[in-house]
Amino acid sequence: MDSWLNNWPWWTQLALVALLLIFSAFFSIAETSMMAANRHRIRHLAHRGNKGAKNTLELVGKTEQLLSVILICNNVVNTIVPVLLTGIALHAFGNSGSVLSISTGVAAILIIIFCEITPKVIGATYPERIAMGASWIIKPLIVILKPAMWLINVFVTGLLKILRVDTAANKNSQMSPEELRSVVLESTHFIPNKHRSILVNLFNLETIQVDDVMTPRARMEVLDFSKPIEDVIHQLETCYHNKLPVCGEDTDKVIGILAVRKALSLLGDQNLEHHHFKELLSEPYFIPSGTPVLQQLQFFQENQERVGLVVDEYGVLQGLVTIEDILEELIGEFTTSLPDLSAKTKWLPDGTYLADGTASLRDLNRLLGLNLPTDGPKTLNGLLIETLEDIPDNNVSVKLDKVVMEIIQVDEQIIKTIRIYKPNV
Template sequence: MDAFFDSWPLWAQAALIVFLLALSGFFSMAETSMVASNRHRLRAMANSGHAGAAITQKLLKRVDTLLSVLLIANNLINTILPILVTGIALHLFGTNGLVLSIATLTVAFLIIIFSEITPKVIGAAFAEKISVKIGWVIYPLTIILKPLLWLVNSFVSGLMGLMGLNQKEANLQTMSAEELRSVVLESSHFISKQHRNILLNLFNLEHILVSDVMTPRAKMEILDLSRPIEEVIGQLETCYHNKLPVCDGDPEKIIGILSVKKALSLLGNEELTHADFRELLNDPYFIPEGTPVMQQMQFFQENRQRLSLVVNEYGSVQGLLTFEDIVEELIGEFTTSFPGLIHREQWAKDGTYLANGSANLRELNRLLGLNLPVDGPRTLNGLILEELQEIPDHDLSVKVGGVVMEIIHFDDQGIKTVKLLKPLPEEAE
C-alpha cells in the first residue's frame, strides 16, 4: 500500500477516489431505477421495439441475479473507498487519532451523499428513462460474473429455504383489482379522460346491481292490450322504443314483450285485432333486483337477449333493464341529455346546477364529479327525503354528501326541482 501512495501522485489518488465514488453512485442509481421501473410500461416499450427496454425487462425477470450484481459491485467499492481515503490521510498526516476520525467522517459523508442518496433519488425520479440505458452495462456484467453469482445466489436461496420463504411464489404474485385501479387513476398522462373513465366504470360494474341501472317502474312505457285497438295502434306509431312490455289491463302483470318493428309491419291491415299483436309476443324474462350487473350482462351475451324485467322478492315489477343500460353505465349516455336532468351542461358560471328530483344519483356523480351516496336511494328526491325524513312543506336547504341542495319546487308526492351548489374541492373529497 505504501508503494502505491509513493508511486502515485496526489492528484491521481484523488482522481481514483472520485472515480470510485462515481462508480458506486452508478450502481446505486442502477439498483433504484431498475427496482422502481414500471414493469407494464417497460413491457409496452419492449413490445414496440425498444431494445433497451427489452434488455431491462430480461434483467428484471431474474431480480436475484440483478440485485446480486449491483450489490456486490457497490459494496466492494464502498469497502475499498474508506480504506483508500484513510490510507491517504495517514500517509500524508501521520498516524494521528484525529486524522483517522476526520478521514472516516469524510469518506462516510462522501459515500452517503454521492454514492447513496443523490443517485437513488435520481434513479427513482427517472426510473424507466435510466433503466433502459443502464441495462446495456449491467447485462454483460451478469454474464461475466455468472459463476460468482451462482455461488452467492445458491447461498441466499439456502437461507431463504431455512426461513420458509419461497421465491417462486413471490414471483407469481399478481396485481390485485385495487392495485390495477390505482394504476389507471395514475395514468392521466397516458390515457385520455374518457378512456380512463370507461376503465374505472368497468371496475365499479363488479359491485353494481341491476336495480342500480334499470329504468324504474314509473318511467316504463307499457302497451295495454285491453285498450281500444285505435289507442294501441296510436301508441305504437308514436313509440320510440324497439321493444315494449305488454299487459292486459293490469300493468303489474306483464304478459309478454312486443317487438315494435314487427308490430308496425301489421299496421297496413284494416282488420287488425288485439289477437294479431298477441301472436307477436315473446315470453318476458324476469330477474331479481339483487342480480349483479356483470352476471346479467353475461346472460344477455350468452342468450342473445337485450331486455329483462326486474322484480322484487314479492314478484312485483320494479323496472326494466336493457343491454344498452349496462353499456351506458360503462361509456355514458348515448343521448344528448340525461333523463331527469334539467340541462346537459356542467356547473353554471355561478356554481349552481338545476336538476329534477327524479335525477339518478349515479348520473349526477358522473356528470358533476360529486360523491353523493348511492348505497341507499337512487334518485335525488329519495336522497333528500331520506335526509329530511318527511316531504317538505316549504322551501329549504339541506347538505348531503358535501353538497348544499336548495329545494326549489315540491308537491305532496315529493321534490320536483333542486338547485345544487358546487362544493369546494376539499368538501367534494
C-alpha cells in the first residue's frame, strides 16, 4: 500500500478517497430512493412512456438483485476508504498507534455523515426523482456484477434455508381495503378534498345497507287509488317526485309504480278515472332488507331500474330507495326534486337545531357534523326510544356521544320533535 501511494501526490490520494466517498453516497441514496419510491406513481409514469420510470419499475420488481448490487458496491467502497485513509495518514505522519486510531475515527465519521445519513435523508425526500435517475446506472451494474451476485446469492439462499426463512411469504401480499383507505386519507397534497371524499365514501359503501339510505315507510309519498279521483289528480299536480308508489284498498300493499310525467299528460281529459292511471303502472321492484348498497347499485344497473321498494323477511314494506339515494351517499347532495332540505338543515344562531323524530341519523350526521350511532335504529326517534327503553314524556333530555338532545313533543307512540344542542368541539 505504501509503495503504491508513494507514487501519487497527496492531493491525488485525497481526491481518490473523495471520489470513493461520492460513489458510496450514490449507492446509499440509490438504495433509499428505490425503496421509498411510490410504486403507483412510478407505474403511472412508466405507462406514460417515461424511460427512467420503466427502468425503476423493472428494478424494484427484482428486489433481491437490486439490493445485492447496491450492497456489494457500497460495502466494497466503504471497506476501501478506511484502508486508503489509514495508508495516507501513516505515510504522512509516521507509523504510530495514535495516527492509526485517529485515521480510523476520521474514516468512520466521513462514512457515517457523507455516505449514510445525509444521502439517505436526501433519497427519502426526493425518492421518485432520484430513483429514476439512478436506475440508468444501477441497471448496467446488475448485468456487470451478475456472476458475483450469483455466487453470493448461492451462499445467502443456503443460509436462509438453514434458518428456515421463507422469502416468498410476502411476495403476493396485497394492500387491504383499510390500508388503501388510509392511503387516500393521507393523500391531502395530491387529491382534491372533494375527490378524496368520494373515494372514502366508496370504501364506506361496502358497509352500508339499503336500510341506511332508504326513505322509511312513514315518510314515503304514496298515491292512494282508494281516494276520489279529484284527490288523486291534486296529489299528482302538487307532488315533487318523478315516480310514485301506488296502493289500492290495502294501503300496505303497493300495486305498481306510476311515472308522474306520463300521468300528467292525461290531465287534460275531463273524464279521467282511476283505471286510466292504472294502465300506466309498471311492476314494482322489490329489494330484500339488508342488501348491501354497493350490490344494489349493481342490481339497479343490471335490471335497468331506478326505484326499489325495501321489504323485510315477511314481505312487509319498509321503505323506498332510489339510485339517487345511493349516488348521494357517494358524492353528496347533488340534485333533488324536493325543496332544498340540506339548506334548512343547519344550526340556529343559538347553537340549537329542531329535528323531526323521523329524521335519518345518517342525514343528521352528514348535514350537522354529528357522530350519532347508525349501527342500530335508522331514525332519531328510534335511537332515543332504544336508548331510553321507553316512550318518554316531554322535556326529557338525553346525552349521546357528547350531543345533548331535548325531547320537545311526543305524539302517542312517536317522538315528534327534538331540540339538538351543538356539541362543544
